[in-house]
Amino acid sequence: MDNILQSLAAIVGEQYVSNRQEELYLYARDQGTMDPHPPDYVVLPGTVEEVREIVLLAGREGIPLVPMGGGLVLSGLTIPLRGGIVLDMKRMNKIIEVNPVSRYAVVEAGVAQGQLQSYLERHHPRLRHSIPDAPPMATVGGNVAIHGSGHLSQAYGFHSDMVNGLEVVLPSGEICHTGSCSASPYWFARSPLPDLTGLFLGWFGTTGIITKVALKLYPKKKMKDVLMFVTENPDYVPDVIYRVTETEMAEDVLVLSAPKPDWMAGFQITSVALTADSQLEMDFKRKMMRQALAGYIDDREGGFMFLAPNLKKNFLETPQRSVARYADVNKGGGFEYVGAIMPVEKFPQAYRSGVEIAGKCGTTYSFIVRIIGRAHCMMFAFAYPFNRADKEDVQRAQKALHETNAAVLDMGGIPWKAEVPAQRMIIEKMDPSARQLIGRVKAMLDPRGIMNPGNWEV
Amino acid sequence: MELQFDTSICADCATVDCLVKCQYMHFDLESARSERQKLNNGEDSPVLHNCATCYACEEYCKLGNHPFYQIVDLQEQKGIWPAPRPIVHQQVKMFSPKGDFVPREFAGVPVNLCLFPELQGRLTGRLFEGTSVFFSRDLFCNLVYLHFAKNSVIKERVPGVIQRLAACNVEELVCFHDECYALYASWAPAYGLEVPFRPVHLFKYLIDRLKENYSQVKKLGLKAAYQRPCSTRLTPAKEPLLDELLELIGVERVPREYDRENALCCGAILRMHGREELADDINKRNLDDMVRSGATACIFNCPFCYLTLGEMVAAKGLRPLLISDLCRLALGEKL
Numbered sequence: 104m105d106n107i108l109q110s111l112a113a114i115v116g117e118q119y120v121s122n123r124q125e126e127l128y129l130y131a132r133d134q135g136t137m138d139p140h141p142p143d144y145v146v147l148p149g150t151v152e153e154v155r156e157i158v159l160l161a162g163r164e165g166i167p168l169v170p171m172g173g174g175l176v177l178s179g180l181t182i183p184l185r186g187g188i189v190l191d192m193k194r195m196n197k198i199i200e201v202n203p204v205s206r207y208a209v210v211e212a213g214v215a216q217g218q219l220q221s222y223l224e225r226h227h228p229r230l231r232h233s234i235p236d237a238p239p240m241a242t243v244g245g246n247v248a249i250h251g252s253g254h255l256s257q258a259y260g261f262h263s264d265m266v267n268g269l270e271v272v273l274p275s276g277e278i279c280h281t282g283s284c285s286a287s288p289y290w291f292a293r294s295p296l297p298d299l300t301g302l303f304l305g306w307f308g309t310t311g312i313i314t315k316v317a318l319k320l321y322p323k324k325k326m327k328d329v330l331m332f333v334t335e336n337p338d339y340v341p342d343v344i345y346r347v348t349e350t351e352m353a354e355d356v357l358v359l360s361a362p363k364p365d366w367m368a369g370f371q372i373t374s375v376a377l378t379a380d381s382q383l384e385m386d387f388k389r390k391m392m393r394q395a396l397a398g399y400i401d402d403r404e405g406g407f408m409f410l411a412p413n414l415k416k417n418f419l420e421t422p423q424r425s426v427a428r429y430a431d432v433n434k435g436g437g438f439e440y441v442g443a444i445m446p447v448e449k450f451p452q453a454y455r456s457g458v459e460i461a462g463k464c465g466t467t468y469s470f471i472v473r474i475i476g477r478a479h480c481m482m483f484a485f486a487y488p489f490n491r492a493d494k495e496d497v498q499r500a501q502k503a504l505h506e507t508n509a510a511v512l513d514m515g516g517i518p519w520k521a522e523v524p525a526q527r528m529i530i531e532k533m534d535p536s537a538r539q540l541i542g543r544v545k546a547m548l549d550p551r552g553i554m555n556p557g558n559w560e561v
Numbered sequence: 562m563e564l565q566f567d568t569s570i571c572a573d574c575a576t577v578d579c580l581v582k583c584q585y586m587h588f589d590l591e592s593a594r595s596e597r598q599k600l601n602n603g604e605d606s607p608v609l610h611n612c613a614t615c616y617a618c619e620e621y622c623k624l625g626n627h628p629f630y631q632i633v634d635l636q637e638q639k640g641i642w643p644a645p646r647p648i649v650h651q652q653v654k655m656f657s658p659k660g661d662f663v664p665r666e667f668a669g670v671p672v673n674l675c676l677f678p679e680l681q682g683r684l685t686g687r688l689f690e691g692t693s694v695f696f697s698r699d700l701f702c703n704l705v706y707l708h709f710a711k712n713s714v715i716k717e718r719v720p721g722v723i724q725r726l727a728a729c730n731v732e733e734l735v736c737f738h739d740e741c742y743a744l745y746a747s748w749a750p751a752y753g754l755e756v757p758f759r760p761v762h763l764f765k766y767l768i769d770r771l772k773e774n775y776s777q778v779k780k781l782g783l784k785a786a787y788q789r790p791c792s793t794r795l796t797p798a799k800e801p802l803l804d805e806l807l808e809l810i811g812v813e814r815v816p817r818e819y820d821r822e823n824a825l826c827c828g829a830i831l832r833m834h835g836r837e838e839l840a841d842d843i844n845k846r847n848l849d850d851m852v853r854s855g856a857t858a859c860i861f862n863c864p865f866c867y868l869t870l871g872e873m874v875a876a877k878g879l880r881p882l883l884i885s886d887l888c889r890l891a892l893g894e895k896l
């Protein structure tokens with residue numbers, strides 16, 4: 104056994120560390136188009152103390168350290184670009200506390216979305232968290248670390264906006280608390296302190312290892328329905344969104360479009376989730392939504408789709424499994440998307456540009472757009488499924504992704520959870536002072552550059 | 562393909578029932594006569610804009626004319642959109658033929674399930690022994706486009722559907738969906754299209770099979786409200802078959818305001834038209850009427866009505882049942 108492996112085994116126990124080829128093979132890749140690169144070791148810590156010791160070891164030895172949750176980010180952010188140790192957080196999966204009155208949960212970073220969802224359903228049926236449409240094994244830590252979004256994002260913003268505070272192991276090995284929990288036994292808010300939490304959100308693990316997350320919870324309504332409004336002119340969509348969000352009655356709002364199935368081809372389908380505690384409330388909300396869009400119906404430019412119960416069932420799910428099913432439409436398990444965060448008014452341009460790029464690159468596509476925070480912005484996912492076993496298919500998707508990233512930046516949008524080449528494109532566009540500040544923050548927290556190296560390098 | 566419509570029949574009509582009896586537009590005899598005249602002259606009329614496309618005027622006309630098909634043709638000619646354009650286009654795309662149907666001899670009695678694949682598993686048990694249940698976009702009846710002023714789509718697709726079925730040497734075709742039956746028994750003759758096989762209505766098929774298994778039929782002793790679908794308006798002559806069928810299995814079709822000629826639409830099409838308030842109103846009236854009638858179940862002939870109203874009916878305490886399921890219950894089968 105080599106020294107590092109031995110040291111890691113001494114920290115976590117032999118069964119939770121590996122450098123076996125078959126395991127390194129798996130940890131070398133994700134479902135996206137980024138080239139694989141194997142780690143030297145994989146380790147699964149069980150406690151914050153173990154994380155601390157691993158960080159200290161990596162620091163001493165100058166070995167890269169790549170934190171990983173579900174490994175579902177798709178854009179290569181957990182691929183150890185320079186080898187080293189992959190720190191798989193899945194064993195840190197304790198739900199530590201739920202405060203039902205102040206409506207927050209404190210969980211270890213490796214808690215899976217599905218785990219938290221079912222825990223709340225069982226023990227706190229009146230509470231819920233905002234769930235992304237990722238497969239349920241995606242972790243809370245990994246999702247907030249990339250500014251994820253989900254079923255309550257239209258109402259309350261990005262998932263990173265729903266973080267009240269963190270426990271983090273800094274690259275120096277210090278264990279640090281951010282938010283109210285740094286000065287109080289309660290994890291109720293990030294205010295009114297200087298906001299240190301932001302130092303770890305959106306940094307892709309380059310500034311520290313998140314070990315605990317305090318996540319806001321929200322009231323859980325008893326009933327859910329979904330309305331699907333169909334248009335065939337992308338120019339209408341920003342106004343449709345404006346009207347829908349203006350009612351303040353919609354929960355999740357998505358816009359979907361894809362060449363398949365036929366009922367989607369050439370249409371923009373705005374899906375509006377409604378929730379209520381009584382039939383009266385639901386009927387009222389439906390009515391308000393219909394009223395908001397009546398102008399389009401009267402002009403014959405848009406209308407509500409009839410959703411047979413078996414189809415509607417898919418759209419009522421949380422998370423929506425159909426997203427994962429679609430992700431493998433080409434078979435072969437390849438899926439990646441440019442999730443562009445951009446102003447809602449850019450929808451028509453983004454839509455046309457996506458169709459054009461897919462046509463040019465010969466890929467299939469689907470657009471899934473999630474409205475964030477009352478239309479303050481949107482996450483426009485240009486998704487390109489591909490067959491990983493087919494090199495040409497991978498290259499087509501790669502090309503489409505690259506061109507989409509460039510187009511998005513041209514339009515004034517910013518690729519979300521950007522893969523390294525896209526990070527470079529963003530950095531190039533960035534205000535030089537902001538760029539330098541990122542460099543200084545990273546150098547201060549991680550002077551040896553061991554944390555997920557290759558990412559956010561300025 | 563021209564509609565066989567004789568305006569001289571209307572000229573002699575004393576009642577103008579096609580418009581006077583309409584449940585969604587209100588005309589006295591005089592205004593009905595004037596609107597009928599406009600329609601027969603091929604002129605614009607509020608009828609073309611306000612029609613709920615419930616098909617009922619086809620049934621109200623006892624003189625054998627085709628007032629509803631005429632409305633649909635005129636709507637299309639004049640570019641009137643009963644539903645928002647994207648909804649119409651979506652419907653047209655959604656059920657377009659795929660071109661992947663390979664003609665074959667059916668091993669058993671061919672039963673066309675229209676386009677309700679989700680019901681496939683329900684056509685089992687003794688009633689469906691020895692049948693070949695099939696569905697395909699290439700064999701879809703397409704009559705739904707009557708609701709969307711798109712007779713042109715029906716005209717374009719239906720000859721191919723008939724050809725494909727004929728290529729399978731079909732002699733008798735059991736239509737699970739009333740609307741498919743209406744295509745062959747009403748629409749095709751109205752447009753002078755020959756059908757080289759005999760369409761068999763589900764009621765007739767079920768009666769025959771129940772009679773074959775009569776010793777095992779247990780009278781259900783159920784009071785049921787019937788949700789009569791729009792397509793029945795196109796072939797009302799088979800209505801007595803339903804009464805015969807229900808009697809056979811001991812189900813009382815409770816008398817109620819919104820049954821038979823006064824039936825109300827399930828509302829799904831009106832919602833697609835964007836007429837939500839009207840749909841809410843008729844759903845409420847219809848369901849309240851079912852509850853008042855003392856029925857404990859609601860029976861459906863049309864799968865689309867079943868999908869639309871099933872949950873609503875259940876929420877009112879009535880058991881929603883497809884007519885085929887009801888017959889299976891009478892044979893003691895589990896659903």
Ligand SMILES: Cc1cc2nc3c(=O)[nH]c(=O)nc-3n(C[C@H](O)[C@H](O)[C@H](O)COP(=O)(O)OP(=O)(O)OC[C@H]3O[C@@H](n4cnc5c(N)ncnc54)[C@H](O)[C@@H]3O)c2cc1C
Nearest residue numbers: 172173174175176235236237241242245246251252308313
């Ligand atoms: C079908 C499908 C649908 C999806 N839908 C959504 C959606 O609706 N919303 C959404 O937000 N995302 C979605 N995603 C993207 C992604 O799967 C999720 O964002 C997921 O939550 C990421 O979490 P993870 O645990 O898999 O993170 P990982 O992929 O493991 O990691 C993501 C990033 O965070 C870093 N990281 C992970 N854990 C830690 C930690 N403890 N401390 C510091 N850094 C850490 C990693 O190094 C990496 O940079 C979807 C993906 C798929 C395949």
